[in-house]
Amino acid sequence: MTLQFKHSARAIVAAALAEGFAPPEPIPPSRWASENLVVPDGPRAGEPWDLELTPYIKEPLDMLGPDSGVNEIAAQKSAQTGFTTLLIAAIGHSIDRDPCRMMVVQPTDAALSDFNRDKLQPAIESTKTLRKKVAPQTSRSAEGSTTYSKKYPGGALTLAIATSAADLRSKTIKKLLRDEIDQYPDDLDGQGDPIEISDGRLMSFLAQGDWKKADISTPTIKGGSKIEARHAAGDQRRWHVPCPHCRNADGSASEFVFEFGPNFRFERTYPHKAHYVAPCCGVIIEPHEKNALMRKGRWVPTATRPGAFPSYHFDTLSSPFVPWDEVAKAHISAGDDPSKLKTFWNLWLGLPYEIKGDAPDHVRLLERREEGHKRGHVPPRGLMLIGAADVQMRGIWVEIIAFAPDRQSWVVDAFYIDGGTEDPDGGAFERLATQTIEREFPDAFGRPRRLDAFAIDSGYRTHVVYSWVRRNQRLHDITGRDVVLAVDGRDGWGKPPIGTPSLVDIDLAGRKVKKGCQLWPVGTWPLKGAFYADLRKEGLRSGATSDPSGYCHFGTWLDETYFRQITAEYLAEETLRGKPRKVWKLKASERDNHLLDCRIYNLAIAEYLGLSSLTDDEWAYIAKVRALPDEAWRKTLFTAPEAPAVERPLPQPTPEPQSAPAQQNKPDFFERLAALNRLR
Structure with missing residues (x-):
């Protein structure tokens, strides 16, 4: 008997191959x-x-x-x-x-x-x-x-x-x-x-x-x-x-x-x-x-x-x-x-x-200086004290500021240290530590205060700065957090105020140096926009009923040089390779912006310390730990007046004819407390 198959072996193999090579169903x-x-x-x-x-x-x-x-x-x-x-x-x-x-x-x-x-x-x-x-x-x-x-x-x-x-x-x-x-x-x-x-x-x-x-x-x-x-x-x-x-x-x-x-x-x-x-x-x-x-x-x-x-x-x-x-x-x-x-x-x-990139006229800021802010003294509401330095070929610019819980700030000191900057143990660097991180600032209640953190720009004399930071690092508590930070400004609108640090101290074999120096990147462009927005705010000196959150206070001891430097830049539009973009530029009428850089690094340090995320109760606890009297930490004295209970949506942007990351490496509250509130 002869068997008859419906399909030949060749047909079966051909069908299998065809199925295997057929494109998948779209x-x-x-x-x-x-x-x-x-x-x-x-x-x-x-x-x-x-x-x-x-x-x-x-x-x-x-x-x-x-x-x-x-x-x-x-x-x-x-x-x-x-x-x-x-x-x-x-x-x-x-x-x-x-x-x-x-x-x-x-x-x-x-x-x-x-x-x-x-x-x-x-x-x-x-x-x-x-x-x-x-x-x-x-x-x-x-x-x-x-x-x-x-x-x-x-x-x-x-x-x-x-x-x-x-x-x-x-x-x-x-x-x-x-x-x-x-x-x-x-x-x-x-x-x-x-x-x-x-x-x-x-x-x-x-x-x-x-x-x-x-x-x-x-x-x-x-x-x-x-x-x-x-x-x-x-x-x-x-x-x-x-x-x-x-x-x-x-x-x-x-x-x-x-x-x-x-x-x-x-x-x-x-x-x-x-x-x-x-x-x-x-x-x-x-x-x-x-x-x-x-x-x-x-x-x-x-x-x-x-x-x-x-x-x-x-x-x-x-x-x-x-x-x-x-x-x-x-x-x-x-x-x-x-x-x-x-x-x-x-x-x-x-x-x-x-972002409105126009800084207030420096003359207007001169006119709103306030009596009673003694140079080198921390004001009553200045719970946090920080500083920053900008290193130049010869000399170092420094700004020390105090912050209140509602972001109001006071210039405690601003100065220039003359001298060479090629030696971390000599010249201007020899006097930098004594005038900043080792210095005691009297507060309004007769207590001595020291800086909670200090930033120094490493863009110039880089390795000298690294050496100075490593030698002057003063934090040795359980947090392992730096108090003296080497920082480096980074251009760009997508950069965080302060980013993830990189270790820059290694030996010749490529090994990490124990307790070496870390470099902290700072997103300067958004911080400049934020600072200029705060500078434009009107307070009691301008006839307002109160000083708003973020208001910047200046003492009468500050001179024209200071105000010209902090207002030395503007937000310009330029074309790069045929595409428009917004960048910060130095005004043609100005030569120096070192104190503006110091302020921007101070704002970055405030972010590093997590000041913007502390609650009113946490601020009050910090004040208590520092043994300040009730009038210095009572909520009504350091919190901006509450906004009226009305719906006030943000203004919508002008239609065009048509960007935290979450902050990294930021300590939690108790870590911040250990780092910030060392009793001296």
Whole structure:
């Protein structure tokens, strides 16, 4: 008997081969993520990604799919909105369904390490389809992945940093994903804009038209924000939600955007009872209704025009992760502190903050000097005493200031130490310690005070400064915190007031020097804007009913030289490689700005000590520990008057024709107390 098979062996093998080589079913990235992606971090870490939680991610994510017909997107966003997951999902979909060469660019090496360690690698290991395709880092072959290169069949993902020209020039890629672009440098070692350099990696795919590019970032300052410019170049989409109470004439639901303004209302005292008033009908939307409405929302372009790619703006008012009461609390806490206001606009509203860079006229500041502030004496409300120095070729400039809990400040002393600066034991340096960290300043109650911290600029005579700092480091308590800090000013709007230190003292063998010197980077640009905003405030001397928080007090002993130096710069607009940006420049009429640098380093030291985060009770406890009388620490004496209980939203920025990180290395309160309140 002859057996008859329905299909020949050749046909069966051919069918199997065809199935093996057939391209996978095309599915959009959002569907792939819903079916495959495991959340790498956060409260839902280890769980399948749920598109219903963040429906606003769907459209921009699908734009990065191969069949969207769109090449690029930009997203200007606040913190806590889930857009980093968009990058992870886009990467995962491409590895599994559209393999090619890709690049992810982070602003710094630390940011890249965090992204890889906390998000990308956990997502790869937890997501079955990715774990099977991405080569493990343990592989010894050339096909294995590394920390900065994830290899898979059909391509590889390169992890790059915006501060390395070698990284950005090294690969030809088809997809480019850039995160937190406002923290990228404007110019990379004289080689150009890192955004333009990385754009060049896509050039080979421009003719085919299948390249992809995404820019995602929290903004920084108005007029100088990279994501603001990218967002303005697009069609500026906003997440519109339907009004649950009224309809348009055609029967469709009225729509609006949750945004910070007169319709977002709250009480200034706890509980804040934040709610939203629908602009179409005036009906109140309670907090528990927000997420349900958000999930029914849709993206609506607000600047449609030829050539405009999809660009998005999304903030915490619509975020499912942030209650409205927290937004209200953050706004109230910011008060009129320029640094906190910038943080609020950037991290909570996803909007660039407008800095007014015009310093008050130095003559006006001379006129408002106050009698009774004796040079070298700490005023009654000056609970914290800090100092900073700016080293020059010959001589050292110094400013000592005292802070009250509401950020009011008093110049306790400002002077110039003449002498050479090439020897840490001679010249001006010989007298620096005795006139600053070893000096006792009498307070208003007859008690001697010493500096709580001192910063010295290491930009000039660098190794001499390091040696002086190491020899004069005076903190030896349980906190291990420095009291004398070597600092270095860094340009840029995305820099924190004081960043993560690096060890700069090593021996010839490359080993760390025990109790060596650390270098603390200082983001000078935002601090200058905050200082000038405080300088412009009007107090009792100008006819106001009180001195506001952040008000700067000056004694009559200060001369014209001091005021000319602290007002010596202005915020200018310039064009760098064809792109506008805002930078600080020295006025043509001025020669020196050393005391301005001292003040900026003093403000950075205040951030290092965590003064802006202390509560009223903590301040009072510090005063008690220092044995100051009740009148010096009683709340009514050192807290600015409470704002009236009315809703006063921040003014909205002028529409364009269309950015804490959390502070690192900051001690907790009890560590600060040990470091700050050493009884002398």
